[in-house]
Amino acid sequence: MQTSQPAPNPYNDAMNEIFERLPVHVQDVLLLGAIPHVLDAELAKLLFPEETEADIKIIRSFSFTSEPRTGQIEYHSLARRYLLGLWMVRDPDRFRRMSDLLAREYRRRLETSPADSTIHASEWLFHNLVVDPAGGMSLVSNLFDELLESRELGSAERLLHLAEEQRAWIGSQSVWLDYFGSSLAYNYYKELNQTAIEKIIAEQESSLLAANCLRLLGRNAVRKQRWADGRDFLLKALKICNTLDNAYTRASVHMDLGDLFQNLVESAGGILVEARELDTPFRILYYVLSRGPLWMYRLLAERVNWLPNLYNMNYQNWVALHFLRLALKNYRLAEKGFKQLQNRRGQVEIANRMAGLLFALSHTGSAERLCRNSLKEGMVKNSPYYTARFESILGQAAMQHKNLETAHEKLSNSLEIFERYGDWENAARVAQNLGEACEKEGKAELALDAYRKCLESCKNSRNGLQQTETAYRLEKLARKPALSESLRQRIMDVRRTIGSLVFMDRYPGPVQEAFHRLTRYLTLPSILLILLFTVAIAFGAFISVSFITGESQVPYLDPVVWWSQAIFLFAWILLPLLALWGYNLTYALLGHFVILGLGFTKVDEAQPNLFVLDDQAISQQNWAGGSGQKIFWENVRTAVIDDRVLFSRPMTFSSSILLHDNETSLLLPASTFRYLELEKEVARQLTDRRSPAQIIKNRLRILEWSSLISSLLMGVILAGIIVISQDLFSCYGAEVPQGADCPEANRLFYLPILPLSMFFTSLIFGFISLVRWLSANWRIKKASKL
């Protein structure tokens, strides 16, 4: 059997041999002097109070010490490591006492001297770990998290290095260090070793460390848009925090949960419907009708890792609203926690998030109040950045109130700060709002300036999506009638600087407002149209049947006929909703099973959010501006354009499996907003370059609106044909005397004809679509082998 031998350490062996020969007093002084990282006069007085000067002189006489700054002695790391190791063997109790003295001194320095407070705090905690490893580690964790939250990553890394030095001393607590390492990796945007973290959670069940690890996994899942996993991890963490009554971690977890729900909505396209959705009778009707699907959808959306695109599906907006309210609730709980802890940074962070959220929820007044109160806070006053964050929200609110002058002022001030600080995401957002405000003020020249700044910020943040939006706004601005020719020319010159075309799948950003208006104005007419359409079809069918079969024989006054017609009508009215609901449900289940079955875990990571077409390539970018895979035109052999967005994921997977060749194939999964333009542009790029690539449109039309309507119409026609064939089904005619009631069997005969015929025609349409889809896949496979 093999046993692991400690690695030979010739330096330590030699030191063991020679150090023992030193006089006892010198040994003692060297050992004491090694405890702090930097030995200064005050610490020396604490460690060897009797002959401080003489002892410092002894230390200075050894060449393994240096004095980088006057009065600050440092040991060579090799010697210090050896001496600290020796303490554990020689006199651990004394080492603990001495460390306690140093810990108290550093705490005193922390409380009395604001300069270098992070260093003093780190040193305090470093020595405190020796005194009380368990309690000390909890404090280290507290400071470590605070440093990470405030993006003081360098200080956090230094704190981790310090704590690492005590690994041997702190025994079982050293498992915390692994968590710190993972947490730092997360903040440096590195991959996490999930298995290792899960192992810690399993071993440290129901402890603060387990809660922290769960929180880390939760945040990581949120970053990767695995919402359900994130929610599970965070809720488990919250449960542990409640059991342990740890206020800080609890508040942090609430903040993370709020972020989860807000990110979920944002990454799914943002919120499109206002909070006051029940303000008209039609909306109430729509709400009531969609309540069932909504509940089911909400349950599904909370439990699986995606929330499909929100456009065109208004009831999903209610789900989004529900999530935003959950976010708000969690932010409020976090705020309460941070207030109790007197953690001002936490309070300001939460206030900032809440203000943005309230504004998104159209609670403009509350958002404004929150911003104004926060602006009175000392920490916000002293931070131009935070000031700009709150001021920019106030600027947007002022624009909503049509107070354009104030909006202009606040937005331009905020923009200046975001630009100075290089926060390009916010700068782009604010610049665009500013441009809009200037347009409304009728100041086209200033609007152009703002849009130009917006384009610069977009370029810096690599947000191609917003570039396109700005280009669109510039085009609109150039079309305004009252502009001078030179200004119009300048606007178009700026517009032409955007070379790439950008197509989007999800759209969380500035177009949101346009969508918002669009849905607000189109929701009601859409519902009315759907209602009118179904009613018209139903009555049309009814009348055509009556006409064909002979008007006199239709039993108008028979209540059974009326009730059955009413039931059909109601079913038809619900049909669009139920069809969509069924479609989503099928997709959710199908998609989820495909994902599970094929072992794909990083579903959403593989999804492009937008495409950027340029002269060289098509590339995928996520909405945060990060670029993904880039496919050069000359490498494209097959361009596959998938069908509807909802089918994109399973179909992308199946196509990838069929193709076995992702590098030279271009898959455009999703009908994007501007889908046709994307399709045309890809085709144009490939044709212009005389690429040998085949373009295959891969469409499953079975549940498209056009197919649905075709099925309905065909069903009506089929029903008519069946009823005409009176010879086959002789219900009416000579056998029935004039004026007599239709017999029961015959009267009910034509009632199921319509739905049955619709069902059959749908089947036929579905079959045709399926054959087309399979043939497209076959062609893709064939093409990929070329």
Added chain:
Amino acid sequence: MNGTRFEPIKHEFVDREPERGRYGAIACGQDQQRIFCLQAEDGWGKSWLLARLYLDTPDQKCFKVVIDLGSTKVKDEEALLENIAEEMGGPISEHMAEAMETSAGKIDIKSERDTIIHGDVAINKVVVNHQGGSDHLSVELQDPHGYGYRVRNLTRAFIAGLEALPPSKQAILFLDRFEKATKPTRDWLVDQLLTGMRDGEFPNLIAVVASTQPFDFLEAREWRYTAVHQHLQGLPEDAVREYWVQKRRLPEGDLQTILKLLRTGGFSPSALSNFADMIEQTTATNQA
């Protein structure tokens, strides 16, 4: 050792002639390379060599600074730049001091219409709150995102300072314990400073970097025209013997022990001088 003006080195016994010769060639412009990377194990004399090279370089020819990247104070690139600003001297320090004043001092941002924000941007502060019998630490941010702004300002000022150097002078950065640098510091050094030097920027800057770990970034071919990578070797046995017996005049009996113990791990100059100091101290005490 940040900013140290070194005193003459005690008990000099390792000359490192080849490394010093190479550095001399770089410093006087005979060699085209301008990044000198030293790699060796802990205690093999990197810091000593940096100090030696620092002393070898005459003040009249350059502005120079030694920065210990493993120091608690050098937590990120901002701290690193502040160190350079404080210690390097000449136009570089002047430009950087000015930038520090504008970016970290009184904030007074004026818009076209009015002054909107006032406030002192101080360092971030750790605050201890005593809650329910236990301590709670929180970081109070004076200006969380001002950090990037200050780094950019200082970097610009550093570059402006380099450009303002008289043609006869150059700037030399001696960077010790590169392996202990935090990620933000390392990223700034590699991605901005050293890569800039590689691509022909900052012609009057020389960097000497020491590390116990391999320099990963040097693996790419394009670095070979700009960077020299040198491994420091342990001492030969003869040099150890000469140092022990002739320079330190210590008993040969102890030398045998040292040789026996250290032979397996190579003769580390630092370890050797440590042992010599201890034996000297022991002997002195015994004689007293």
